[in-house]
Amino acid sequence: MRHALLFLLALCVVPMARAGIVDAPAADLDISLMTYGPGDIYWERFGHDALEIRDRVSGEAIAFNYGVFDFDQKGFILNFARGIMAYRMDAETTQSDVEFYAGEGRYVHRQHLSLDIAQKDALRRFMLWNIRPENAGYHYDYYTDNCTTRVRDALDTALGGALGRQLGSWGGDMTYREHTSRLMSNQTWLMLGMDLGLGPYADQPMTAWKEAFLPMELEAELRRVRIGNGATERPLVDGEEILATGQLLPPPFEAPDLRWPLLIAGLLLAIPLALPAFTRHREARFTFVIAGTLFSVFAGVAGLFMIGLWAFTLHRSAWGNFNLLAYQPLAFLLIPGIWRLRRAGRPMGRFSTRIAAISFAACIIGLLLHLWPDFPQRNMPWLLFALPCWAALFATFGRRHD
Structure with missing residues (x-):
């Protein structure tokens, strides 16, 4: 038992x-x-x-x-x-x-x-x-x-x-880019940097x-x-x-539309960049130097960053970025010309004018590519930001050279 x-x-x-x-x-x-x-x-x-x-x-x-x-x-x-x-x-x-x-x-x-x-x-x-x-x-x-x-x-x-x-x-319903932008929208600068760095891969049909x-x-x-x-x-x-239950603010259901904010920002930045083409006032030259240096450094650094992601990393989503048409290391070559313009009446060489013309033309090409129905990248906001700035720089250098 x-x-x-x-x-x-x-x-x-x-x-x-x-x-x-x-x-x-x-x-x-x-x-x-x-x-x-x-x-x-x-x-x-x-x-x-x-x-x-x-x-x-x-x-x-x-x-x-x-x-x-x-x-x-x-x-x-x-x-x-x-x-x-x-x-x-x-x-x-x-x-x-x-x-x-x-x-x-x-x-x-x-x-x-x-x-x-x-x-x-x-x-x-x-x-x-x-x-x-x-x-x-x-x-x-x-x-x-x-x-x-x-x-x-x-x-x-x-x-x-x-x-x-x-x-x-x-x-x-959305692309990789749209999901990334809406989820990162609470950290604006990081969201903008990621959106600028994403290439066509992020816009593929889903x-x-x-x-x-x-x-x-x-x-x-x-x-x-x-x-x-x-x-x-x-x-x-x-x-x-x-x-x-969640206690944090939920992300938006849609990605923010960056076209108007970046276009307005580009137009505002283009104003001091264009002033020396119409006036020789010292204040205009001073604001031009500040705005021109900031934009050139930003465009150059962004270009180097995108080239680095494409050439030296495994971040596939950043390869083949068409934003390189609007932001490229050539922008660094404008900085000496920008600083020479701070002195009224000093003659300008043709080098800076040609760099500005090439960059302006490349940006226009990037804009025209969007007319192609099968264009693979949705980067219009960044073209809208860069185009007024390159147009203003081209106008200023061209006018000052004459």
């Missing part, structure tokens, strides 16, 4: 001792997508997500995510600038993740996914394989290989490609699959996805929970 009681006690203890999600029967697992809202810091503006695996019997819930990086990593800043960003997968308890993101004022949403036993088991096995130290690292890309695309791809594999087939057939590089977009698209066939067809998402 005693041995029988010990045997029954052992049967009760064994299930309690098993290691939760690692060896639980797949039928006991719940799979959910966790979505964390945008934060205040620039690298948090795109939001974050994770795949949660929960064992209903033991209560263990682990959130697997792909967004871990280390500022203290050797050569991190240099590699980041070159586009070599080393990220890795990590796993935390769901409770600790919810507490962390809620503590930052970011919302936390959970979407329960209606996976069958085989799909749950396949996803669990992949997550456990991927979390191994030898498999956890990967090279991060903002748009094509990030914390959300990795979650998306893992789900698609477990679903036998059903996610990719549906999202790939639906059109997207599908819902590509647009699901953002956690919020993946969350929204999953609501439309259906899986299974015939009598087993069902929505992928069969339940949603709000685990924490």
Whole structure:
């Protein structure tokens, strides 16, 4: 009798001792997508997500995510600038993740996914394989290989490609550029710098699959996805929970229209640049020198920056930037001529006039390219800023030479 009681006690203890999600029967697992809202810091503006695996019997819930990086990593800043960003997968308890993101004022949403036993088991096995130290690292890309695309791809594999087939057939609402601008709009100067540095890649036509590089977009698209066939067809998402409400100001739903602000800024800057063409007053020359130096330095530095991104980094989204027609290192060559103009009546050589003419013509070419229906880059705002400035510089140098 005693041995029988010990045997029954052992049967009760064994299930309690098993290691939760690692060896639980797949039928006991719940799979959910966790979505964390945008934060205040620039690298948090795109939001974050994770795949949660929960064992209903033991209560263990682990959130697997792909967004871990280390500022203290050797050569991190240099590699980041070159586009070599080393990220890795990590796993935390769901409770600790919810507490962390809620503590930052970011919302936390959970979407329960209606996976069958085989799909749950396949996803669990992949997550456990991927979390191994030898498999956890990967090279991060903002748009094509990030914390959300990795979650998306893992789900698609477990679903036998059903996610990719549906999202790939639906059109997207915005481009990479538009999403970047709206999400970074709370940090104006950083948003402007990123918009100036993005090339045609950021304006490519989008599908819902590509647009699901953002956690919020993946969350929204999953609501439309259906899986299974015939009598087993069902929505992928069969339940949603709000685990924490957002306390931060949400990003706008649309990207800001930069055309008018940058055109007005360009016209205002062009006024002091054009004054010496119409007057010899000392004040006009003084303001011209300041405005001309600022614009030339900005155009030259921007040109060097764009060339550097194209020639020496793996930032594909910055390659082939047509903004180089309006902002190029040639602008540095104007600075000596600008400073010579500070003395009234000093004759000017033709060199500065030719540089201004070439730059003005290049900017006009950039503007005319937008008449081509298939022109790949949406950079009109930056052309509208540069064109009045180059026109004013060309007018000033041409007039002073005469």
